[in-house]
Amino acid sequence: MDFQRAGRSRASSSSNDAASSITSSLELSIQTRIFKIIVIGDSNVGKTCLTFRFTGGSFPDKTEATIGVDFREKAVEIEGETIKVQVWDTAGQERFRKSMVEHYYRNVHAVVFVYDVTKMTSFRNLQTWIEECNGHRVSASVPRVLVGNKCDLVEHIQVPSNMALKFADSHNMLLFETSAKDPRESQNVDSIFMSIACRLKAQKSLLYRDVEREDGRVRLTQETETKSSCPC
Numbered sequence: 352m353d354f355q356r357a358g359r360s361r362a363s364s365s366s367n368d369a370a371s372s373i374t375s376s377l378e379l380s381i382q383t384r385i386f387k388i389i390v391i392g393d394s395n396v397g398k399t400c401l402t403f404r405f406t407g408g409s410f411p412d413k414t415e416a417t418i419g420v421d422f423r424e425k426a427v428e429i430e431g432e433t434i435k436v437q438v439w440d441t442a443g444q445e446r447f448r449k450s451m452v453e454h455y456y457r458n459v460h461a462v463v464f465v466y467d468v469t470k471m472t473s474f475r476n477l478q479t480w481i482e483e484c485n486g487h488r489v490s491a492s493v494p495r496v497l498v499g500n501k502c503d504l505v506e507h508i509q510v511p512s513n514m515a516l517k518f519a520d521s522h523n524m525l526l527f528e529t530s531a532k533d534p535r536e537s538q539n540v541d542s543i544f545m546s547i548a549c550r551l552k553a554q555k556s557l558l559y560r561d562v563e564r565e566d567g568r569v570r571l572t573q574e575t576e577t578k579s580s581c582p583c
């Protein structure tokens with residue numbers, strides 16, 4: 352609806368040429384699909400660092416506890432289509448997330464659960480995070496992925512891979528063990544989000560693809576599409 356309003360008000364104050372160029376840029380932006388991915392888990396497990404690594408390509412020098420949510424976006428290209436991956440980096444601390452929880456789960460396309468491989472409690476608490484997610488009516492068709500972070504701290508690992516794998520399997524999730532800090536792991540961090548984007552692209556999903564004009568107005572139609580092959 353916002354698209355319609357923006358299109359109308361701007362067109363009325365411009366020439367026909369300007370209006371048509373606005374409409375084409377509208378079409379372009381409408382055609383760019385946005386995948387909303389939320390990242391949840393205990394405080395201090397490295398959610399902010401992981402999302403920073405994926406969207407910014409580096410490890411932040413210093414982070415503070417996230418308050419509410421931070422949005423990060425990255426445009427990725429999959430099979431010739433540009434897709435905006437919108438990552439919602441959520442707060443792990445209860446006091447910083449309370450008022451936001453409803454917003455996190457609304458229209459979410461995928462969920463990334465993060466634990467710290469050096470902290471068993473963060474792994475045990477995953478059950479609570481899954482329950483919260485289920486409690487917000489996130490459909491079973493929404494992909495869920497499990498990420499064990501801080502694998503660079505090899506001397507301090509408390510959560511064995513086989514235990515994490517068993518948990519991931521039992522919840523129908525893919526498991527990634529990685530490090531936001533270690534630059535050699537950056538491709539692995541990318542593949543967490545890319546595998547989700549590929550899966551979402553391949554799924555039947557809402558596409559705002561057909562833009563029809565009626566009486567000079569832009570109307571969005573929804574289309575479902577199934578894609579099969581994906582490089583990921």
Ligand SMILES: Nc1nc2c(ncn2[C@@H]2O[C@H](COP(=O)(O)OP(=O)(O)OP(=O)(O)O)[C@@H](O)[C@H]2O)c(=O)[nH]1
Pocket residue numbers: 392393394395396397398399400401414415416417418441442443444500501502503504529530531532533
């Ligand atoms: N060694 C190591 N430290 C990490 C890694 N990822 C994050 N950290 C550190 O862990 C601490 C917490 O990282 P954050 O990304 O802020 O944690 P968070 O999960 O976003 O925490 P909240 O925002 O409170 O929920 C910081 O001191 C980071 O530098 C990692 O892969 N390896």
Ligand SMILES: [Mg+2]
Pocket residue numbers: 398399400415416417440441442443
């Ligand atoms: Mg954070």
